[in-house]
Amino acid sequence: MAPDLTTREKLLSDRVLLQYEVEQFLYAEAALLDARQYRRWLGLLADDIHYWMPIRRTVTLADIDREFTKLGDMAYFDDDRTLLEVRVRKLEAGSAWSEDPPSRSRHFVSNVRILEIAGDEITVEACFHLYRTRLEADIDSWVGRRVDTLRRTDAGFRLAKRHLFLDQTVVQSTNMSTIF
Amino acid sequence: MADGGQDLRAWDRAQLLALFDPATGALDRRVLSDEALYQLELERIFARGWNFMCHDSQIPEPGDYFISYIGEDQVIVVRDEEGGVNVLLNTCRHRGNALCRAEQGRAKSFVCSYHGWNYALDGRLIGVPGLKTFYHNDIDRSRLGLARARAENYLGFWFATLATDAPALRDYLGDVGRTGLGMICANGEVEVVDGVQKNVISCNWKIAVDNLFDWYHVPYSHASANTAGFLDIAAIQHPQSQMVMLGEYGHAIGGPGIPRERQDQIDAMSDEERAAASRAAPPNSPRIRPRAARDLMGPVGVRSEGHPNIFPNLWITLGGLQMCLRLPRGPSKTELWWFTFVPKGAPPALRRAMIAQANHVFGPAGILEQDDGENWSQSTRSARGFSSRGLGQYIGMGLGHDQAVAGEDGEHYIESAVGEHGQRWLYRAWTEWMAARDWTELKANHTPPPTGPV
Numbered sequence A: 001m002a003p004d005l006t007t008r009e010k011l012l013s014d015r016v017l018l019q020y021e022v023e024q025f026l027y028a029e030a031a032l033l034d035a036r037q038y039r040r041w042l043g044l045l046a047d048d049i050h051y052w053m054p055i056r057r058t059v060t061l062a063d064i065d066r067e068f069t070k071l072g073d074m075a076y077f078d079d080d081r082t083l084l085e086v087r088v089r090k091l092e093a094g095s096a097w098s099e100d101p102p103s104r105s106r107h108f109v110s111n112v113r114i115l116e117i118a119g120d121e122i123t124v125e126a127c128f129h130l131y132r133t134r135l136e137a138d139i140d141s142w143v144g145r146r147v148d149t150l151r152r153t154d155a156g157f158r159l160a161k162r163h164l165f166l167d168q169t170v171v172q173s174t175n176m177s178t179i180f
Numbered sequence B: 001m002a003d004g005g006q007d008l009r010a011w012d013r014a015q016l017l018a019l020f021d022p023a024t025g026a027l028d029r030r031v032l033s034d035e036a037l038y039q040l041e042l043e044r045i046f047a048r049g050w051n052f053m054c055h056d057s058q059i060p061e062p063g064d065y066f067i068s069y070i071g072e073d074q075v076i077v078v079r080d081e082e083g084g085v086n087v088l089l090n091t092c093r094h095r096g097n098a099l100c101r102a103e104q105g106r107a108k109s110f111v112c113s114y115h116g117w118n119y120a121l122d123g124r125l126i127g128v129p130g131l132k133t134f135y136h137n138d139i140d141r142s143r144l145g146l147a148r149a150r151a152e153n154y155l156g157f158w159f160a161t162l163a164t165d166a167p168a169l170r171d172y173l174g175d176v177g178r179t180g181l182g183m184i185c186a187n188g189e190v191e192v193v194d195g196v197q198k199n200v201i202s203c204n205w206k207i208a209v210d211n212l213f214d215w216y217h218v219p220y221s222h223a224s225a226n227t228a229g230f231l232d233i234a235a236i237q238h239p240q241s242q243m244v245m246l247g248e249y250g251h252a253i254g255g256p257g258i259p260r261e262r263q264d265q266i267d268a269m270s271d272e273e274r275a276a277a278s279r280a281a282p283p284n285s286p287r288i289r290p291r292a293a294r295d296l297m298g299p300v301g302v303r304s305e306g307h308p309n310i311f312p313n314l315w316i317t318l319g320g321l322q323m324c325l326r327l328p329r330g331p332s333k334t335e336l337w338w339f340t341f342v343p344k345g346a347p348p349a350l351r352r353a354m355i356a357q358a359n360h361v362f363g364p365a366g367i368l369e370q371d372d373g374e375n376w377s378q379s380t381r382s383a384r385g386f387s388s389r390g391l392g393q394y395i396g397m398g399l400g401h402d403q404a405v406a407g408e409d410g411e412h413y414i415e416s417a418v419g420e421h422g423q424r425w426l427y428r429a430w431t432e433w434m435a436a437r438d439w440t441e442l443k444a445n446h447t448p449p450p451t452g453p454v
């Protein structure tokens, strides 16, 4: 018979388990994107998902609150589920030339931290590195911070929010035709 | 180093003019790859022309600045205490350090981070550390202010040129450039939406400009946007109802045109009737412009639903919702900057819809724009191969099959099916700009917009 856990140990083991669950979800989601399983990836999204990447700017410290554009202003991505479905149908179209021949992508997720738990929603911060190569020798390397909201459902987690804060100002890429 | 292994050599006037043959539509692909031509472009196209800087609403208060470019010359666009706008080369007169590192902000003056020289918002050198101790008061500060470009605005859009002999902005724009900027303001005064999308494409800047007149590529390049149900290409292309306007010095507008009979009906409608008809139209159809648009765009221009380009590199798109600046970064590299405008005080729902359209269509992640960049970079890349370069570009569509006519206000325009009149006008103007040593020569030796067979 296992010895009784102290309160502290119990709290810690709950946190470790949740951390494990969250990370496994993020890794599985990343693997679907790398494997070009876009339909299955759509299955992991909540119906009210907000997928957003604001524009980042070089500003002085005095102006640092203007580093990123705000919600409702211009952005690289400001998508709801309908638009993400458009992106997936486009990727499958056979005529999305920027992804056909398909890119090779690798989604890395690290420094995963659970920021907040509110009811069935978990806010998770992570660092991302999306590495993409195309054609003979095109290389894109996108690094940044990401804030995701995972919602617990009977079928497992669903992604309800993905906000991406890219570490680039002039985007050093011909396009961003990949899903982050 | 020369791009594509070519020699850095001087081009003479006859050679420059021969790079494009308007009689056949043959373009020499070296215009996309040659390093010496590129350096000449910085001097004879960008430093000489009027370059778009930013909109009034981006720098509303004294001290507000925005960093922009004239070719590869970085400039500070700043509002001074008197409300005027100065365009200053962002290079300290001491050792050349950049005064501004941030891409936008507010400043009381510009203090150099290297040795502390201090410049007023109008560029005057007002402070030199050690003026007495180290310089012995023996320095002429009046000659060491920041270099200034000429700055003028039309409808609140600021432009700058480094040519002292350039015509006034209004004359430079001509009817076509004014129609283009008028298109943005056709529904009333506008303000910029915060955030300029910027990305870099491995293409020559002219390929990107050529493409904005190109309504031939839309069903092919953007087929996936159609398949994905994002938009109905047939409903926006209007391949049989195109109108190209040609302006002096290379400005042009190309794309769908409202047939004259339809415009006559619109002209008879009140603003209320136009608004009602716009609401009843299928989604994604262009809004019928209010009566005031005719004053801004002219009787011919108001019929354009196409793409203006203000020579050399300013594209106005989505019916005037956005501008895309194509900044040269070497023969095979271009930076794209997207500016977005909404009517001042637009109701929140309209503002949201307009911003969503801008975010979803263009920019590096735009459902349409995604697929353009790779075509442009591959087209540029082939100009580096010795034999591929020798083949030339074929820009002959519609050549000799259409008529240019003069409108009642002196506009020159062509109504036809999809063609390449805009592209030919672009490259023809480009050779004339490149061949002229100054504005006097360019004024004397450029082709006026045509009337008759084209």
Ligand code: FES
Binding pocket: B092, B093, B094, B095, B096, B097, B112, B113, B114, B115, B116, B117
């Ligand atoms: S380079 Fe600016 S003060 Fe020396």
Ligand SMILES: [Fe+2]
Binding pocket: B211, B217, B218, B221, B222, B368, B369, B372
């Ligand atoms: Fe396109």
